[in-house]
Amino acid sequence: MKLIVVSAGLSSPSSTRLLADRLSAATLEHVDAEPEVIELRELATEIGQHFVTGFPPARLAAALDAVAAADGLIAVTPVFAASYSGLFKSFFDIIDNDALTGKPVLLGATGGTARHSLVTEHALRPLFTYLRAVVLPTAVYAASEDWGELGLAQRIARAGAELARAMTPAAPDVDTAVAIAPRSLTGAITSMDPADGFEMVPFEQRLAALRAE
Template identity: 80%
Template sequence: MKLVVVSAGLSSPSSTRLLADRLTAATLDHLDADPEVIEVRELATQIAQHLVTGFPPAPLAAALDAVAAADGLIAVTPVFAASYSGLFKSFFDLIDKDALTGTPVLLGATGGTARHSLVTEHALRPLFTHLRALVVPTAVYAASQDWGEQGLARRITRAGTELARSMRPTTPDTAPDTAFDTDTAAAIAPRSLTGAITSADPAHGFKVVPFEQRLAALRAE
């Protein structure tokens, strides 16, 4: 399986890359996958060229192809002006609109203050929902004061576990039983309040019995 990590930190080293690495490690604790890290800062000039020419240089094209082929994605950005960075957004603006459809994605962000902790929900999650990705429930924001705290470590562990579970292939042994025949559908279809449910039907586990019939049976007991 292929796990692609997109880090949009602007410095080296950066807290954004540190968070990306920790999220990657937490995911790989529960999943056997090959990680590939994309440092967006190294592609900044090429992203600008692609935006104005429509033709990506080879390294940028390879990065875009890697994201499109990923079985799972970790995307981490620093916060600028209470949202994702322009470089981060420019990179994902170049992703084909269908490339991430159904791809599990773990979101992360870093910032200098806890006041931006909801950036993952009001900015990042809508972006990846628009791209039709499957965003895992736990997104991780790390403010400067969070590093070294147990709360951040727990969120990272939980988020990595969620992504690993989302990436695991479904097998016949683990797939939920989605068979749903028309008789079952009819049995559980909305009925008027004149019916009562009983478990007397061995085929489906329950059936709807007219209320008067059930009442008469109770009176006869």
């Protein structure tokens, strides 16, 4: 499986990349996947060229293909003017309309103050919902004062576990099979082997057999 991490941090090192790396590590604790980080600041010129020419240069095309082929996506942006950065939005503006359909996405954002903590809900979540991605319930915002705090670590751990589960849907177990098997108001299923079919035994007969035991 492939885990793609998109970081829109502008400095190096950046708190945005730090959050992206920690979200990736939390996810990889629960799923065996190959991570790949896309640093948007390294593609800024190519993104601008794409808007002008309509054709992505080679490095940008490879990044777009990687996102489209991912089994899971982590997208993290710094906050600018109470929203995602222009570079972040520009990258997802040029991605194919169907590239994120049904893809699990974990959202993250960083900012200098906790006042922007709802940016993941009023800006990021609507964007990825529009792109028809499966946006995970837990999004992680990290303000400057959050680093080193237990609360941030807990949110990161919870979000990573959610993405891992979304990337690896569990196979139906026996209880699920029983829940979806056809039932009768007057009988009970005594065989769960599809090769045998479902043997229907009248309730009275089954009750009498139990009493005889």
